[in-house]
Amino acid sequence: MPQTLQRFTSGIEGLDQIMGGGFVADSTYIIHGHPGSGKTILGNQIAFHRASQGDTVLYVTLLAESHERLFAFLSTLNFFDPPRLGQRINYVSAFSIMDNEGLDGVIRLLRREIPRQGATLLVLDGLLNAREKAASAFDMKKFIAELQSNAVFTNCTALLLTSARFEESSPEYTMVDGIIELREEELGVRSIRRLRVRKSRGSSALSGLHQYEIRQAGLVTYPRLESVSGATYPADDPTSERTSSGIAEVDRLLGGGLPSGSTTLLIGPSGVGKTSWGLHYLTPDSPEPALHFGFYESPQRLQLKASALGRDLSGLRAQGSLWIEWRSPVERLVDAVAIDLLAIVEKRGIKRLFLDGLQALENSITTPRRFGAFLSVLFNELRARGVTTLATLEMGDLFDTTPHLSSPDTLSIADNIVLMRLVERDGRIHRVFSVVKVRDSAFDPVLHDFEITDHGIRIYNRLLGRAFTPSFSVPNDDPV
Secondary structure, eight states, rough: OOOOEEEEEOOHHHHHHHTTSEEEOOOOEEOOOOOOOOOOHHHHHHHHHHHHOOOOOEEEEEEOOOHHHHHHHTTTTOOOOGGGTTTEEEEEEEEHHHHHHHHHHHHHHHHHHHHHHSEEEEEOHHHHHHHHOOOHHHHHHHHHHHHHHHHHHHTTTEEEEEEOOOOOHHHHHHSSEEEEEEEEEEEEEEEEEEEEEEETSSSSSHHHHHHEEEEEEEEEEEEEEEHHHTTOOOOOOOOOOEOSSOOOHHHTTSSEETTTTOEEEEETTSSHHHHHHHHHHHSSSSOOEEEEEEEESOOOHHHHHHHHHTTOOOHHHHSSEEEEEEEOOSSOHHHHHHHHHHHHHEEEEEEEEEOOOOOHHHOOSSGGHHHHHHHHHHHHHHHTTTOOEEEEESSSSOOOOSSSOOOHHHHOOOOOHEEEEEEEEETTTEEEEEEEEETTTTTOOOEEEEEEETTTTEOOOOSSSSSSOOSSOOOOOOOE
């Protein structure tokens, strides 16, 4: 019968999730990355968390840097708790011992200090210096083996921090139980931090690259959405119920409104009225909790726009039936945004979501072809929570009819599609729209004019006088 391995948490929620529930107790891990990648912050953050849980931590440095200098830098981070020093966390410098007595001297120090202090976690910072001190690969292998055996014998988990890059055949790689790699990549003018579990013995870790940040709270990790939810999201519960779009005429065109739990794309150029449509969706006569999650309209500007349309946001917000969340579109980590959005939906019990600005999410994707898979998982997560989603997607040009997408799957992911356009007719610019797709439902595909007035959106049953065919392909295998 399979055994359940004992684990301990790092206090970094995303990292514990990536590690399959935390670090395996009494195991040895290497955390490596180039200088500045956050190894020392990560090691100390875990140390202070374990100390807060009642464990005793031994932090051994093989670096020439003094502990006072280390504490000065750590004091700027929220997790640093000076009263723990000398009580639950003990810092020992082994640099001079290694310099004078070699690696054998370091092992003797660990054999003495781990049981003396009753440490259940050992953090060894500066494994690269130990590697340089070793006379041969065999000496390094012996050092790792003795360190491991001593940790296991004393029921102590060991984290070894290093900036060394090593081959898979190296002693460090082959002997330890797990390896976590921290890296920083330059993408144009941006710099992205990524984490990867390269080895996890006896444990199922989330594969691939995951983004992380170094913030005031310390190191914050964001598991890649597809790896967390892609194959495990709960099954949705299809329903024949409808959710109002907020515009009665549009509800009739859609056959009674938006299918509840579905995802609808509003596709159109800047200025055509996508956000105005979304404001109608957020303010129908419905008690269901609603959320505006956007990137280009601050809450103040959104409030002003809604007032110009005769829509009351302040009253709904005061009643607790509408929430407005704004995120800057600049230098966002897309997995962080998704985790944040899903947490708000869960906490507030959101049933109607207006996601304004999918292009901001797409621009945050560092691997463009990933966007289709990411969006599919995000929409499935929302659908599984019973959320009816209206999302906007920008066209590149004012009079274009083709959305510019890095992933061609985006259109097929959506349940419903509404195409909005600006057209020139009789010396004036007109706004027109047509329903292009409603999954599993009949709908009216006729092109209609609409106007944005101080009393809201007005729909006209007036045709342009010529046939309209969208210039992008829409899957037609769904019954309509």
